[in-house]
Amino acid sequence: MNARAVSDAPPGEVAGIVTRTAAAIIDLVVVLAIMGGLLVTAAGLLFVWSPLSFRWPTPSWALSLGIGALIAATYLTVAWATSGRTFGAGVLGLRVLSVRRTPLGWARAALRAALCLLFPPGLLWAAVSPHRRSLQDAVLLTVVVYDWSDDAGMRRSAPPRSGATDRTGPL
Numbered sequence: 001m002n003a004r005a006v007s008d009a010p011p012g013e014v015a016g017i018v019t020r021t022a023a024a025i026i027d028l029v030v031v032l033a034i035m036g037g038l039l040v041t042a043a044g045l046l047f048v049w050s051p052l053s054f055r056w057p058t059p060s061w062a063l064s065l066g067i068g069a070l071i072a073a074t075y076l077t078v079a080w081a082t083s084g085r086t087f088g089a090g091v092l093g094l095r096v097l098s099v100r101r102t103p104l105g106w107a108r109a110a111l112r113a114a115l116c117l118l119f120p121p122g123l124l125w126a127a128v129s130p131h132r133r134s135l136q137d138a139v140l141l142t143v144v145v146y147d148w149s150d151d152a153g154m155r156r157s158a159p160p161r162s163g164a165t166d167r168t169g170p171l
Contacts, residue, residue, distance in 0.1 A: 011099070015094050015144045017127040020134075024123065031072045035064070038071075065075030069117055076113035081106045084146075095147035104142060112140050 003154065047054045078087040084095040084103055096112070098104060115122065115136040122135030137143055145159065
């Protein structure tokens, strides 16, 4: 799928499996980069603490998986609860909303993140669903739509009323 095809999608149209999968892959790269940054930071701290006996840290697979899940859950929850989009979704012009087209809120965002991490194949249901919704979407009443607006999921504030004082100037 090329960028032109994605950008031609009407705003509010439900996103399909290909775009959603591409966004998920971008988000996986983000989480892996954060994990790599933490590993390098831990190595740097160990080196500073004891340079003569320094050995590169080698966390177990279980520890790496646990830390990765924690990072991913936090990343997804914060992104969906605040702007409705992760970095991958932003790159591809997607936003996660409730079926009423409102922001998810913290609880639903956290539940969606947990379900996506515990059962990632649920995304594949979007390929056969007539409404293009994953199992996670169906359970939590959410939807992933195309949205290229740059408002961070917030409504633009109204202009100041006439006569209102500007408190952003110098003190």
